[in-house]
Amino acid sequence: MILQFRNSHMNRRLPALLQPRKSPRQARSAATIEAIHTATIQVLLADGVGKLTTTRVAERAGVSVGTMYQYYPHKQALLFAIVERQLETIMDTMMAATERLQGADLAILAEGLATAWLDAKTADIVSSRAIYAIAAEFDLGEHMALAMSRMIEVICGLIATAPDTNLADAESAAFMVAVLLGGSVRVVMEAGAAEGDLARLRRELPRACAAYLAAAN
Incomplete structure (x- = not known):
């Protein structure tokens, strides 16, 4: 199931106008793409x-405009690639988190998912703020609908491996956990992601997910 999620997510067909002209196939090309992405941020x-x-x-990346156009034909394609x-x-x-959490109790599962989500969203908080702006x-x-449906599928499968689960509707429970994760972080990020708010979120979001699963179980 996890591999199915990864493959489906990575192989989505992009809108034609937003597709890169080519993908990097060598280490040097990959380094050029990395420099372009960093410069964009x-x-x-x-x-x-x-x-x-x-x-x-x-100019910021230290590459020619011609090199840039080899990968991204216009600004929109570049920004879409960043998102x-x-x-x-x-x-x-x-x-990676779901791999580690297989077979864990619901409370540990909830804490692990929430922590992994927060780690991913706040690993580079400055870049994340910039990306929220261009996503609009x-x-x-x-x-996002595809990502959400796959996330629900994976969380549902993970819940099924918990030895203490008695959930009658694991899919609905997985839906709510996904909403708690995505919605709470989005609100804080769009409000500016103040350090105090992020600290509260890191403390309280795992509790909220664990409390919900305990109440639903």
């Missing part, structure tokens, strides 16, 4: 999405 943080251009990103990369990083983190540039409804 830096330009976003310095000047905002409105002033970001592929030319400015190329996609963030989604993939988060999902990879959650998949695109209609990500279909992508």
Whole structure:
């Protein structure tokens, strides 16, 4: 099930206009893509999405505009790639967590999922804020719906491995855990992600997920 989630997420068909021209196949190309992505975040943080251009990103990354266009034909494709990369990083983190949590009690499972989600969303809080801003540039409804459905599927399967589970409707329970994780972090991030609020979230979100599963069990 976990591999099915990963493959489905990574192989989504992108809108034609947002697809990169080519994918990196060598270490040097991968390093170029990394430099472009890092430069994109830096330009976003310095000047905002409105002033970001592929030319400015190329200059910041130390590559030619021609090299930039080999991968990203325009600004929208570049920004979409940044959002996609963030989604993939988060999902990879959650998949690793579900591997570790197989067979754990519900309370440990809830704490582990919440902690993994927070770790993924706050690993680079500055970049995450920038990415939230550019995500609004695109209609990500279909992508987020797919990610949500797969997350529910994986959490549901994980709940089934808990030795103390007596849930009559594991899918609904998984849905609520996914909503608690995604919704709570989104509210705090969109409000500016103050350090105090993030500290409270890290303390209270695992409790909220564990309390919900205990009440539903």
